[in-house]
Amino acid sequence: MALLDTTDIIILTVIAILTAVYIRYFKDSGSKTVTVGGAGSVAASSGPAGSVKPGSAESPRAYGKKSILKKLQALDHPSQLILFYGSQTGTAEDLATRIAKDTTTHFNIPTLICDPEEYDMTELTRWPGEAEGKKWLCGFFMATYGEGEPTDNVVEFYDWIMAGKGKGEDDGGQDDGGDDPLEDDALDGFKYIVFGLGNKTYEHYNAIGRRLDKRLKSLGGVRIGERGEGDDDASMEEDFLAWKPSILAAMAEYFNVEDAGSIGQRDKPHVPLFEIAPATNISQAQVFWGEYSAGKPRRWQKAQDGEEDYEMVDSGVGEKFVEVRSRKIAYDAKHPHYGRILTSKPLFIDVHDEYTFDNTYHMPRAGHKRYLVENTKVRIERHCLHVDLDISGSGLKYETGDHVGVWPVNDEEHLMRLAKALGLTEEELDKVVILKPNKQNMAAESAKVPFPVPCTVRTALLHYLDLAAIVKQYQLEILAKYCKDTAERDLLFELADNRELYVPLIERSRKDLADVLDVFQSIEVPIAVVLGELLPRIAVRYYSISSSSKEEPNHVGVTAVMVRYALPSQFPSHRVKDGKEGNVVVKQGIATSWLQRLHEARSGLEAEAGVLNNHSETEPIPIPKFYLPLYIRTSNFKLPRNPRLPVVMVGPGTGVAPFRAFVRERYHLASTSPEMKVGPTWLFYGCRHPDKDFLYRAEFEAMEKGVASGQVDLDLKVFKAYSRYEGKKVYVQHMVRDNGKDVWKMMGEMGGYFYVCGDAKHMAHDVQNALTELALKFGGMASEDKAKAWVKDLRTKGRYLEDVWS
Ligand SMILES: Cc1cc2nc3c(=O)[nH]c(=O)nc-3n(C[C@H](O)[C@H](O)[C@H](O)COP(=O)(O)O)c2cc1C
Structure with missing residues (x-):
């Protein structure tokens, strides 16, 4: 019992209740076949929200979803294209939109673009076929994430259609012979197209598009044309453009229409997709001032002294605003919470990146605040910030290892x-x-x-x-x-x-x-x-939360390096001036430069937390300054439930973000509950130079001191790999190898957990190779293949976890 804390007990209780509910309501139903009510039918829902799977005996109506069949019937056209997208940051949705535009202009065929989350997807099993005089073609534009997982908006549909087989091999999974709620011919006569979006640097490349394709086929669906696949590591755009002509040709054949696409398109004037209508009779209260919300604009009022959790915060920008709302809001991606910036502090500033250009380029103006121009060189400052965002009073909860999504704001200069x-x-x-x-x-x-x-x-x-x-x-x-x-x-x-x-x-x-x-x-x-x-919509940006939920449940920490770089930009021939080919331009990441601007505005002592659009503060106001739209995205990147197990973390650069949280949490636990006997906690951290860009150095050193002095009983080690120090280039994978025997002991013998965070393209692969070598060298594995299989098995068991990006 010593190993169970209150959270464990609560979780176990919830699991027990959910299991009982599951057995009571689903298992006993004995139904293996999808029972779908009519489009307008309403079935009583008995299970807790979210526990009823679409396609189970309960009607999907219980979900309050829209009916795609009704919508298509209303359009009343024998040939129609319906495109569903699984998209986290908007690319899949954008590509679906472009195909839709092409089909309408090329074939005069109405096309719908739908978010599977909003529709009753079980209606696919009642798709009308050509025999009913309908040529309704469905398209799926599906991105893959993480360990071969679907995007958030597709999870429900994916779980239902895959019937639990969605985690198999990337080409569609093995049939495990288990219960399948869908009949083998559930999608008979269903015609579809697929474009998968992925990135080859990830192990499960395009897994979702591939698995879905195979599954649709196995249920009797017929794919039209080839499956398209885009690789974000090379060029998503090129892959999409290469696929497009063939899929348009295949669709033209299916719909039996002439492709009017290329004929005289250039001479036709552009017909705008939208028009601007006059905003008459609109009150201030109806106007959006930058809020992201499904529904009405949102407004805030200054909190009264003594109001729940009102506090002044460190930098003096502490006046708190509370959202004016009539009912409790459950915050999510479509309805973000506005979290106040509690702290923003620079972690490092002065490391330069240097870019050298040909002298046939016009250089940017010299002496800018953030970059210096010397002859043909541009030297750019790197900035890194730690930002804490307030989630108190919002009802939002996070667990260490989760992500926070935030929506940035463009630069006014831009x-x-x-x-x-x-x-x-x-x-x-x-x-x-x-x-x-x-x-x-x-x-x-x-x-x-x-x-x-x-x-x-x-x-x-x-x-x-x-x-x-x-x-x-x-x-x-x-x-x-x-x-x-x-x-x-x-x-x-x-x-x-x-x-x-x-x-x-x-x-x-x-x-x-x-x-x-x-x-x-x-x-x-x-x-x-x-x-x-x-202009595309601004996409949400995800950050690995760098605070520990056990230590700081009321705010989330973000670690952000400001991305800024210089690029040569060629002019087209008509603009080449003075024999000079083009400009050098300085580009910056929207989100990181925005956080940096907010930080500067705060530290420039914009003392009163003014409001965005200078509205009267006595009335409900639009978004107060320094309040950011955010939501919590859960991840699988979690510490082991048993704190005694060893934890090995590899996180160079901002890859250290979740590990700051992991280390702090284990240190916190070891110091407040020594009886927990927290296991070895080893971090392999990498940066360029100890005095220039070492993130959270003081914090790590303080914790190292705490254990060295015997104040806290914890086997905490922080290995530092410097890539630009004392003439040597040391990387994290080198340090893992150098400490191979101990790492092997923790992973091969003590049941430890291995975590990697940061660059997917090179670092994550190199680290995986290093661990494979250790298995070969210290684990007595007979061959490299055996060692690789051992690492793969670690992944399957959830003991090798990655939070990587490229
Ligand atoms: C954090 C992260 C994880 C990813 N994981 C995978 C993966 O496991 N397999 C894959 O093929 N692509 C992966 N990708 C690439 C995305 O699928 C790809 O960038 C896609 O274009 C995103 O589409 P969206 O903008 O519609 O969400 C990942 C991308 C990110 C940012």
């Missing part, structure tokens, strides 16, 4: 550059607008207004749309149609068609809309097209 290129006046920026689908466009039916309206143009450009997105080829085609100058227009069309020209001129130099408008000055594009078609 907005002003774009506004200037578009010729927008201040007055136009501050106009409250409503965007709505333009009925003249065939795709209007499935067009979703990309951000909450009504809002001002400024709010849309600052908060909702990604100003730094690289302009895509299809967007250049749209821009070409609004180009007044024939030479510029021809060049834009060529860029839109010719990838060899597009890659160096646009993609490699990461040209965003403002950059393109700056080069092609005769473009006069309506603002509705900019807002609705040329």
